[in-house]
Amino acid sequence: MMWQRAMPLPPEIAPSPAPLPSSPLRLRLDTQALADNWRALDRLSGSAAAGAAVKADAYGLGVAVAVPVLAEAGCRDFFVAHWGEVPALAGLVPADRVAVLHGPMNDAEAAFCRASGVLPVINSVPQAARWSATGGGPCHLMVDTGINRLGVESHRLGDPAIAGLEVETCLSHLASADENSAQNAVQLARFAEVRAAVPARRYSLANSAGIALGNAYHADLTRPGLALYGGIPRDELAGHISQVAYPQAAVIQVREIAAGDSVGYNATFTAPAPMRVGVIALGYADGYLRCWSGKGRFSWQGRDVPALGRVSMDMTVVDLTHAPGCAEGDWLEAAYEPLAASAASGLSQYELFTLLGQRFQRGG
Ligand SMILES: *Cc1c(COP(=O)(O)O)cnc(C)c1O
Numbered sequence: 001m002m003w004q005r006a007m008p009l010p011p012e013i014a015p016s017p018a019p020l021p022s023s024p025l026r027l028r029l030d031t032q033a034l035a036d037n038w039r040a041l042d043r044l045s046g047s048a049a050a051g052a053a054v055k056a057d058a059y060g061l062g063v064a065v066a067v068p069v070l071a072e073a074g075c076r077d078f079f080v081a082h083w084g085e086v087p088a089l090a091g092l093v094p095a096d097r098v099a100v101l102h103g104p105m106n107d108a109e110a111a112f113c114r115a116s117g118v119l120p121v122i123n124s125v126p127q128a129a130r131w132s133a134t135g136g137g138p139c140h141l142m143v144d145t146g147i148n149r150l151g152v153e154s155h156r157l158g159d160p161a162i163a164g165l166e167v168e169t170c171l172s173h174l175a176s177a178d179e180n181s182a183q184n185a186v187q188l189a190r191f192a193e194v195r196a197a198v199p200a201r202r203y204s205l206a207n208s209a210g211i212a213l214g215n216a217y218h219a220d221l222t223r224p225g226l227a228l229y230g231g232i233p234r235d236e237l238a239g240h241i242s243q244v245a246y247p248q249a250a251v252i253q254v255r256e257i258a259a260g261d262s263v264g265y266n267a268t269f270t271a272p273a274p275m276r277v278g279v280i281a282l283g284y285a286d287g288y289l290r291c292w293s294g295k296g297r298f299s300w301q302g303r304d305v306p307a308l309g310r311v312s313m314d315m316t317v318v319d320l321t322h323a324p325g326c327a328e329g330d331w332l333e334a335a336y337e338p339l340a341a342s343a344a345s346g347l348s349q350y351e352l353f354t355l356l357g358q359r360f361q362r363g364g
Contacts, residue, residue: 024250024281026331027360029065033242034228035073040240041224042074044211048218051077053207053225055085055101059353060287061229061245062362067092069364070228077169079223083109086116099140099169102150103127110134119168123150128161140169141198145190146183147175154190157197169221170200177209177217178233184213191219209233231338231349245353247334247360249282249298254320254328263317264309268293276320278305280332283314287355288334291345292316298332301325305332 042050052075053059058066063085067078071093078093080086081101089098095117103123104110110130113120114137121140122128131139141162144151151172152162172191176183191205202220208227210217212234227237230244256276263269263277280298282288288296288311296307296316303323307316320326335341338349345352 023359023361024252025286025360026248027061027356027362028246028248028333029061029362029364030242030244030246031065031069031364033230033244034061034066034069037228037230037241037244038070038073038075038224041208041211041222041227044237044240045206045218045222046215048204048206048220048222049076050211050222050224051075051079051204052228053079053223054089055079055081055225056354057085057088059225059229059350060356061353063088063092065362065364066229077221077223079225083112086112086118089118090116096138101142103142104130104134106130107134121171122152122162122165124152125156125159125161128152128159128165132161132164136164136166138166138168140171141165141167141200142171142173143191143194143198145172145187145194147173147187149173154194154197157194162198167198167200169202169204170194170198171204171223174205174207174210174213174217177207177213184210184217188216195219208237212236226350226353229353231353233349243337245336245356247282247288247336247356248331249280249316249334251278251318251326251328251330251332252281252315253279254326255279262309265312266310269309269317276324277308278318278320278326278328278332280316280318281314282316282334283312285313286357286359288316289345289347289355291347295344297335297344299335300330300332 052070057063076097079099098118099121101121103120121142123142142151195203204221205219206217206222208224211222227241232238232241257271259273261271284290290311293310298305300323305318305323308319341352342349
């Protein structure tokens with residue numbers, strides 16, 4: 001339309017107007033704890049080697065920081081779920097030590113797999129046929145032993161498409177390793193049958209919790225994820241695993257409120273007395289979900305700083321009563337010890353990590 005063409009163009013945002021200010025959100029990673037956790041899990045895996053599940057950006061902690069630390073600690077096998085997670089690993093670990101759990105769903109994914117040099121995890125007879133038809137070569141094979149999620153059903157293992165595979169690692173996955181469930185022994189017994197039926201260079205069954213089930217579950221390669229990042233899925237791991245992830249948020253405003261003043265959306269907190277409160281740049285868009293409303297805790301120089309009222313999208317208000325020296329620009333650290341944080345929030349330890357959003361600056 002004419003009038004649009006006649007309008008002056010608004011100025012555009014310059015690609016780099018100036019150096020980007022640092023984020024008011026930091027995810028501090030204790031890289032020493034991460035390396036120690038891998039070494040502990042590798043040791044607990046007995047004669048099996050421990051790999052690492054680094055899917056979902058290393059459970060939200062950041063592949064760019066976590067993977068070099070794991071590789072330096074001695075980890076050689078890395079698992080992602082999506083093809084889109086492969087480029088972030090480029091240059092960090094050898095391509096053929098990266099396994100893509102979802103496998104090739106179509107020829108384009110098979111072609112991407114080949115071009116990138118990573119290995120697919122074959123999860124079905126059609127995926128097996130596709131991998132062979134597009135050139136074959138080494139791959140991993142996931143066999144279902146009872147989780148009924150991804151994986152070739154054990155009664156299809158005799159299919160010629162499966163028999164034609166060059167299986168590097170034959171995998172299965174435990175459904176209830178974090179519980180003392182009879183299902184664990186059932187899956188272990190089925191995995192023994194799988195091992196007899198499928199020739200492979202290595203076999204792998206245990207996730208983090210499975211490592212704590214004992215040697216029978218370790219096979220040749222274990223695949224911890226959660227426990228690497230500080231999660232504790234079974235009590236047996238408690239003495240071996242340390243916290244890795246420490247979310248921190250900057251105070252972007254401090255204000256004094258009067259008795260009777262309320263805080264935040266829907267006024268769910270009302271000050272019983274005059275108080276000093278802080279606004280921090282952390283909200284549910286960053287994965288600090290509304291379940292933390294009235295329950296979240298932070299610390300400033302060792303002082304306890306509780307959350308007040310509703311968590312909003314980009315902000316949470318905190319009580320600075322016990323931190324009178326805390327000022328705008330100061331950093332608060334969230335109470336995020338995985339077991340305690342999970343109990344307080346109702347989120348699983350997995351969710352606590354993987355929720356942490358893109359606005360965090362991640363670093364060691
Ligand atoms: C995510 C995943 C793991 C890691 O599980 P954790 O419980 O986090 O240790 C291992 N194997 C497979 C197939 C997975 O999808």
